[in-house]
Amino acid sequence: SAVISQKPSRDICQRGTSLTIQCQVDSQVTMMFWYRQQPGQSLTLIATANQGSEATYESGFVIDKFPISRPNLTFSTLTVSNMSPEDSSIYLCSVERGIVGYNEQFFGPGTRLTVL
C-alpha cells in the first residue's frame, strides 16, 4: 500500500487568489496524479506529474491555471491559480503502485477547497 498525505485538508479562499496543495508519498513513485472531484461527482484527471519533466495535462486543464511541481519522487504540488467559485471542489492526488499488469491507485485524503 501507499501512505499519502495532503496539505491543507481544507481551505476557504477568496476569488482571485491562488492556493498551493501539497502531496507527500511515503515512498518513491514515478508518476503522481492530480484529480478534481466536484461535489457528488466523479473524479476527473487534471494532470500527471512526472519527476524531471513537465506535467502532462488533460483536455480542459492548462498549466497557467493549474501549475504543478514535482521536485522529487515523493512530493508534488498543485496550484489552483486565480480562483473562482467554479474551482470549489475536492482535489486529490494519487499514485499508482503494483506489479506489472496489476496496478492499483492509492489516493490521498483530498483537499476540500471552497472559493467565495
Next chain:
Amino acid sequence: GQQVMQIPQYQHVQEGEDFTTYCNSSTTLSNIQWYKQRPGGHPVFLIQLVKSGEVKKQKRLTFQFGEAKKNSSLHITATQTTDVGTYFCAGPHRDDKIIFGKGTRLHILP
C-alpha cells in the same frame, strides 16, 4: 473519446437486500478497477479484473468482467450499513491513465 458509463446513478436498498452496479465502456478495456468512496472519504481500491469473463469474490462482493472486456458489474449480497458509499469503476485510457465512471451512490435503508 473513450467513455466509462455506470448505472444506476443512485440506489436505495433495504438493509439485507442485494445491490448491483453496472459499468460499460465504449471501447475494449485491458482491465477494469473498482473503487469505493465512503461519504467524506477518498476512493479506496477494491479490485482489478484483467481476464475476459473473470469473476472475483471478496466476502459479500462479487465482481465480474464481461467476455468482450467492455462491461463489468459489482454485486453485493445482503447489504449492510457499512456498504454505504459511492462505487466507481475505472478503466485505462490512452497512456494507461485511468478514467473513472460517474459512480453509483448506494444508500442503505435500516
